[in-house]
Amino acid sequence: MVDYMTQESEWEPKLLGFLCKWCSYAGADLAGTSRKKYPANIRVIRVPCSGRVDPLFILKALRLGFDGVLVSGCHPGDCHYQTGNYYARRRMAITKKFLEYMGIEPQRIQASWVSASEGEKFTEVVTEVTKALKETGPNRLFTDERRRNATKTTE
């Protein structure tokens, strides 16, 4: 859980990444073995396919206090299961747009295609997303009024 009382200056965004085991997770692995540097803000959950990611996971992550969620899978046409990422793409499109309509900042919901050979791209994605989240600020969407006010006065 995120500590809501953390001071703004020390604050680092927490990003939850759902990485497909065949492409993006391997891509992240490659970034590591190639000794590429990327922000340590991402916490990774390995999923069998980007198609496994339920919009519920994304909302639950935001509900728990993560500042952003990244769903990353194989490029179109590269899915290990042929079509999983196509379903994910449709689902992500409406999830992102609908949550935006509700009033959630669009930067909090991110998606990318990263293949197993794209260690470099993985570092770029995580760097860009972390930067975007820093600009967006901490996720206080689900904090209660009382708590939100308390946080405000300590800032």
Add this chain to the structure above:
Amino acid sequence: MKDGGMQQKLRSEAKALLEQGKVDYIIGFEAGSLKFTTTPLITSDKDDIDRLVINPFIVNNLSVYLSELKGRAGIVVKGCDSRSIVSLLQDNKVARENVVILGVPCSGIIDLGKVEKLVGKDRDEIDDIIQDRDRVVITVDENRREFPIREVLFDNCLGCELPTPQEYDILLGELTSAASDEDKIASQKKINSLKNIPPEQRWEFWRSEFDRCIRCYACRNICPACFCDRCFVEETEPPWVLPVPRWQDNLVFQVIRNMHVAGRCTDCGECERACPVNIPLRSLTREMYDMVDELFHYKAGMDKEASSFLAAYEATDVEDFIR
């Protein structure tokens, strides 16, 4: 809508269907216990057929009963309800040969709340409400007043794209035409005003709306597109949302419900009407409906041969948001 003619035709067709054994029961409407209202009637008894009614108050989407009932049913549907049936056919929740669809060409359903507001009287004090094409005549104490029909129709009826059923076996009246663009815009007023405020205020709006939610699940239970055997809110490992009605969990529930009915929701408006604390749920479902249409050119319940929206994809689907 020549309701009298349609009602007569419905009764004779329904009686014939039961007598010939083509259906096991009829799902329709009968007069409700409160003035002007109607209530669902499900019967296999021929003697009940004369209780069936068709009038501008047949508000419910009866297709919600189809996935639960066994056997063959004759069902009375309006345009939006018929699309819910098409959607259930797409998802294999209902077999086409098990339903005989009695289609009502609909010219809009009257919102009694709007009528009460318009004439400043309680529904019990109103003597009569008669729809006459694009006018409505309301009689209070022998005082007849005429209004344009659009002033008393439900918001979702104002923006109706398909008043005549998409799928039917027996059509009970003449074809009706879709809403004008002007009326469509009127039906979106609430959504557009929400879109025009900054995101933080929008979130604040929904936060305060879901603060009222008592999680009675009426919206889910009345929805023909909400047909999961086990709803995710009842799962305990992991518990996705807590059963206590806190606004955070209420909001998560409603957002995910909208995700699940994306491409299935036909904007029938039942969820909003069922809500006991008047949360403007249609401002969510309608926006999802339009979003799916705009991004994927997909409208729910139009083609029974097509795959269900979330169980399909196109190679050319939008991906400008993906890095």
